[in-house]
Amino acid sequence: MTNLANVSVRKLRIDLGANTVIDDLDLDVRAGEFVVLLGPSGCGKSTLLHSIAGLIDVSDGSIEIGGEDMTWADPKDRGVALVFQSYALYPTMNVERNMSFALRINGTPKPEIERRVKRAADMLQLGPLLARKPAQLSGGQRQRVAIGRALVREADVFLFDEPLSNLDAKLRTELRRELKQLHQQLGATMIYVTHDQVEAMTLATRMAVMKGGVIQQFGTPAEVYARPENLFVATFLGTPPMNLLKGKLEANEGKLWFRGAQLDVDVTNYAFKGAPDLAQPCVLGVRPEDVHATRLGAPGSEGAHQGSVTLVEPMGNHRVLWLDYHGAQIASIDQDKTPLASGAHVPFSIDAAHVSLFDEASGERV
Ligand SMILES: Nc1ncnc2c1ncn2[C@@H]1O[C@H](COP(=O)(O)OP(=O)(O)O)[C@@H](O)[C@H]1O
Ligand SMILES: [Mg+2]
Secondary structure, rough: OOOOOEEEEEEEEEEEEEEEEEEEEEEEEOOOOEEEEEOOOOHHHHHHHHHOOOOOOOOOEEEOOOEOOOOOOOOOOHHHEEEEOOOOOOOOOOOHHHHHHHHHHHOOOOOHHHHHHHHHHHOOHHHHHOOOOHHHHHHHHHHHHHHHHHHHOOOOOEEOOOOOOOHHHHHHHHHHHHHHHHHHOOOOOOEEEEOOHHHHHHHHEEEEEEOEEEEEEEHHHHHHHOOEEEHHHHHHOOOOEEEEEEEHHHHHHHEEEEEOOOOOOOOOOOOOOOOOOOOOOEEEEEEHEEEEEEOOOOOOOOOEEEEEEEEEEEOOOOOEEEEOOOEEEEEEOOOOOOOOEEEOOOEEEEEEEHOOOEEEEEEEOO
């Protein structure tokens, strides 16, 4: 059976050739967590994951798994199982042989192999496919086999490197749900690499957003989405991304205002991290769903800002309105079905309780 193991990465540095890809990185994954490493291509996600798996030597720092120092342990002694983006199945072996290969190699007794393969096949709905060769499987089925091959190892920690990237959109969302259910059933520790924010948001118990080999923020998806620590995180998450408006803070008659080039927002109740610096240029961020468009003449539309529609993107269960407001492009999300033409005037208000403020120079949340 699977043991629950935490993973602790300390002051990790990894040099690849002349590049320092990761420097002084700390990451704590609790036992049983589903941690997602999210970031753009080339930011070091795979490098970090493969170093935990023992496929890449570390240049400095340490990696602990289940309380044991594994920094220099052989990959097979780490209690980890890795699933890659490319399935890398053995083409001449059927599903059952593919799944049991590693166990046969390491001399696991036959009844035990059968038990584990059956269990994994049941979990992944591969039972009817055990006799098939990889060529007779769809992409989604092949990736299930690759996951099954990791499952039979009954590892303490499962590592996934963009396992769904090669699948079409529909299969990707199906298998994504299956992975989440698998995690709920197994309760095993999982670390999952992706550049897909939807995968990160839906799968993670906590997510680490990475850029340039550095973890920018580590928290629950809800925390990271609602309170991004910097402009990179703010704009990397969300579709469309957070609206950003430049301006300054100004105190006036007991209130604190964000005064932008285009509009002002009352930020008196904003949870500043320190004392607000009124001298520094800042950026106000507001998610499209916190820009509330209404209709002309509707209650609350008086005194609201008047934007003009430049584009409407229907998404089925919601739509994105792109509004021009004195030259600023502001995205608003609503569920209204009333048709809106380009050029239509739309009153909108900004929900001040859900804005973010960043220092313009550093990009850091204030
Ligand atoms: N063998 C290598 N030698 C030198 N640089 C490498 C090597 N492998 C990867 N890199 C560099 O390390 C960085 C991180 O790569 P990687 O971890 O694969 O990123 P990600 O998985 O986030 O897309 C990239 O800039 C990449 O060019
Ligand atoms: Mg990668």
